[in-house]
Amino acid sequence: xxxxxxxxxxxxxxxxxxxxxxxxxGFSAVCASSAETGIDLIDEEKIDLVLLDIWLGDTMDGMTAxxxxxxxxxxxxxxxxxxxxxxxxxxxxxxxGAFDFIEKPLSYDKIILAITNGLRFAQLExxxxxxxxxxxxxHTLTGKSxxxxxxxxxxxxxxxxDAWVLIRGDHGTGKELVAQTIHSLSxxxxxxxxxxxxxxxxxxxxxxxxxxHEKGSFTGAxxxxxxxxxxxxxxxxxxxxIGDMSLKTQAKILRILQEQKFERVGGHKTITVNVRVxxxxxxxxxxxxxxxxxxxxxxWRLNVVPIQVPYLKERLEDIPILVEDLxxxxxxxxxxxxxxxxxxxxxxxxxAWPGNVRELRNFVERLMxxxxxxxxxxxxxxxxLTQPTSGKMQVFNNSILTxxxxxDYKEAKKRxxxxxxxxxxxxxxxxxxxxxxCIGLERSHLHKKLKGLNIIS
Numbered sequence: 001x002x003x004x005x006x007x008x009x010x011x012x013x014x015x016x017x018x019x020x021x022x023x024x025x026g027f028s029a030v031c032a033s034s035a036e037t038g039i040d041l042i043d044e045e046k047i048d049l050v051l052l053d054i055w056l057g058d059t060m061d062g063m064t065a066x067x068x069x070x071x072x073x074x075x076x077x078x079x080x081x082x083x084x085x086x087x088x089x090x091x092x093x094x095x096x097g098a099f100d101f102i103e104k105p106l107s108y109d110k111i112i113l114a115i116t117n118g119l120r121f122a123q124l125e126x127x128x129x130x131x132x133x134x135x136x137x138x139h140t141l142t143g144k145s146x147x148x149x150x151x152x153x154x155x156x157x158x159x160x161x162d163a164w165v166l167i168r169g170d171h172g173t174g175k176e177l178v179a180q181t182i183h184s185l186s187x188x189x190x191x192x193x194x195x196x197x198x199x200x201x202x203x204x205x206x207x208x209x210x211x212x213h214e215k216g217s218f219t220g221a222x223x224x225x226x227x228x229x230x231x232x233x234x235x236x237x238x239x240x241x242i243g244d245m246s247l248k249t250q251a252k253i254l255r256i257l258q259e260q261k262f263e264r265v266g267g268h269k270t271i272t273v274n275v276r277v278x279x280x281x282x283x284x285x286x287x288x289x290x291x292x293x294x295x296x297x298x299x300w301r302l303n304v305v306p307i308q309v310p311y312l313k314e315r316l317e318d319i320p321i322l323v324e325d326l327x328x329x330x331x332x333x334x335x336x337x338x339x340x341x342x343x344x345x346x347x348x349x350x351x352a353w354p355g356n357v358r359e360l361r362n363f364v365e366r367l368m369x370x371x372x373x374x375x376x377x378x379x380x381x382x383x384x385l386t387q388p389t390s391g392k393m394q395v396f397n398n399s400i401l402t403x404x405x406x407x408d409y410k411e412a413k414k415r416x417x418x419x420x421x422x423x424x425x426x427x428x429x430x431x432x433x434x435x436x437x438c439i440g441l442e443r444s445h446l447h448k449k450l451k452g453l454n455i456i457s
Contacts, residue, residue, distance in 0.1 A: 003119055004028045004046060008038035008065065009053040009081070014106075018051065021108045027115070035065035042073055043215040043224055046271070049118050051111075052098075054082040054089065063096065070097035072223055075126065077118035081106065126231070127192050141174065141181055142325045143318035147310040151178070158305045159185035166242075166302045167280040169309030172358030175280040178309055179238045182278060186236065193278075194232040199241035206249050208265045211256070217266020229262060233273040242302065243283035243294060254298045277302065312356040316349040322357065323348070326364045333430035334456035335368040343378035351385060369422050369455055418453045421446075425455065432456075 005027050007018050012033070019029035030045065032038035035056055041047065050069060054062035062080060069078055080093045083104035090101040099121065100114040141152055158165055159182045167175045176195075183193040201209050208218070212227030228237060245253065256262045261272050279302045288294035312319075320340070327337045340348075353359050363384065371380055421435075428434040436446040450456045 002026065002028045003048040004030055005115060006038055006041060006047045006050045007031045008033075008035060008050060008056070008062075010034065010057045011053075014053070014081075014104075018106070018111070021111070022115075025112055035060035035062065035068075039065065039068055039072075042069065042076065045269070046224075046226070046230070047073075047076060048122070049115055050076060050078045051115075052078050052080055054080055054093070055084060063093065066093065066096050066098055075122060077122050079111075079114050079118055127190075140184075141177060142322050143315055144321065145315035145318045147315050148318060151307070151309065154305075154307055155181050156185065158182065158307070160187060162187075162276055164277045164302060164304040165279070165307055166305070167278065167307050167309060168285075169280075169282060170311055170356055171282050172356035173309040173311060174357055175282070175309050176238075176240060178307060179240075179278045179280060183236050183238075186276075188235040188276065191235040193236045193238055194228050195238045195240060196228050197240045199244035203246050203249065206245070207252065210249075210253070211262050211264055213265035214267040217264075224264070227262075227264065229256065229273050229275060230271065232275045234275075236276045236278060239277060239279040241281060242279040243281035243285055243288055247293070247295065250295045250298050254295060254301060257298075257301055312353040312360060319348050319360070320345050322360060323364055326361050327368065330365055330368055330430075334432075334450075335365070335430075336374075336454075336456075338368055338371065338374055338376050340376045341378065344376045344381050347378040347381040347385075365426070369426075372454055414453070417449075418455065421450060421453065422455055425450070 005022050007015050007022075007029060009015055009018075009031075010033050015031040015033070019031060022029040030041060030047065032041055035052075036059070038050070038052070042050070052062050052065060052069075056062055056065070060068075062082075066078055066080065069076065074097075077099040078097065079100045079102060080090075080098045081102050081104060082089065093101050099118045102110055102114060141148060141155075143149075155178065165179075165182060167178050169175045169178075179195075180193065183189060196210065198206065208225070208227070210227050210229055212225050212230055215222065215224045239253075252262075257277060260274060261270050263270055283294075285294050285299050285303075289296045289299060323340060323345070327335075331337055348360075355362075366384060367376055367380065370384070373380070421439075424435050424439055425432070428438060432447055432450070433443050436443040439446070441449075447456075
């Protein structure tokens with residue numbers, strides 16, 4: 001997509017000369033003679049970088065405009081230009097967030113170099129932010145079963161291509177992990193994969209989420225915003241739970257997928273992108289088509305390369321490897337790693353696991369927290385698999401008892417406290433600070449209690 005450079009300068013000759021050189025270099029130039037007009041343009045259009053004069057013959061000078069731009073559009077790099085530059089002015093501009101400072105008369109080579117560096121920096125900053133969000137995620141499939149090896153082979157074949165992929169599988173089988181693995185092996189691995197959970201976004205907001213919106217297009221739209229398609233330009237867009245989209249949104253998605261063009265909500269300008277799509281669903285889309293809840297043409301557009309993720313019950317022999325990997329992941333939460341006896345693994349492999357790998361993950365975490373012994377036996381597995389989902393059963397002194405079965409008040413209180421803290425810690429995904437805030441304790445006090453009750457190491 002052509003990068004749009006906004007020139008804010010009250011000298012028409014500067015606007016014209018800069019516009020000419022930028023367009024010669026393949027950029028698209030937009031001009032404004034005042035800071036107020038320039039900021040309005042950033043609100044209304046997609047601007048990738050700003051060239052901003054410090055001395056503007058208007059009510060708002062360049063420094064004030066710089067502050068407003070960085071406050072409201074912090075991801076847009078701003079290069080300051082001035083005919084009266086001093087070291088002090090340059091330092092001040094840099095402290096306020098300017099990417100670079102260039103003095104007049106302008107050296108066009110220097111301008112182009114600064115713009116190129118600024119755009120590259122902005123792209124890297126966005127990619128690093130998204131990569132940091134995904135840093136803790138694992139991007140490899142675990143297992144050596146026949147079905148997993150076949151799945152890995154499929155991924156290795158399709159990942160380096162530009163083909164679109166429809167990933168199908170039950171809840172908890174690892175569809176997102178398959179998408180992440182495809183991304184890590186693709187030509188776009190150096191760029192972040194943009195993910196959208198279609199089931200988690202309210203229908204009235206999904207268009208804004210996918211396509212972006214213009215300022216004032218709906219209540220609360222105070223500034224213009226890029227959508228997921230914008231962010232995924234030149235890379236991969238992962239549409240998770242695609243079967244949960246409304247028919248209205250499906251129709252818009254289909255047009256955009258076919259044309260790779262769209263308009264933002266409330267906008268009239270056509271934006272062109274180049275996006276590779278991975279989609280995932282746990283639904284039987286053929287049945288959804290027959291029921292009239294999913295468009296057949298969208299299905300055929302997405303279903304270029306279908307990949308089926310197996311149930312856990314189809315690869316029970318992978319459970320020992322999965323358990324070891326899951327425990328390694330949970331050590332980051334401060335949980336103590338356990339050992340599993342051979343009979344414990346046999347017991348795990350005799351279970352149907354209707355919740356697939358997600359259910360196994362939750363069960364392993366429960367054992368790591370609730371079982372005080374370092375060696376997990378088949379008896380432990382049976383007891384925790386059959387206990388009520390309310391979680392009232394606890395392991396203390398090599399036996400599983402409820403607080404009500406304690407011999408004295410002190411012991412019952414300890415068991416209840418352990419159960420309560422474990423439940424709250426689980427609800428807050430192992431985040432001690434968040435748990436402390438939720439239950440009204442100081443973090444240091446909660447941390448001490450968790451260690452004292454052997455919930456964390």
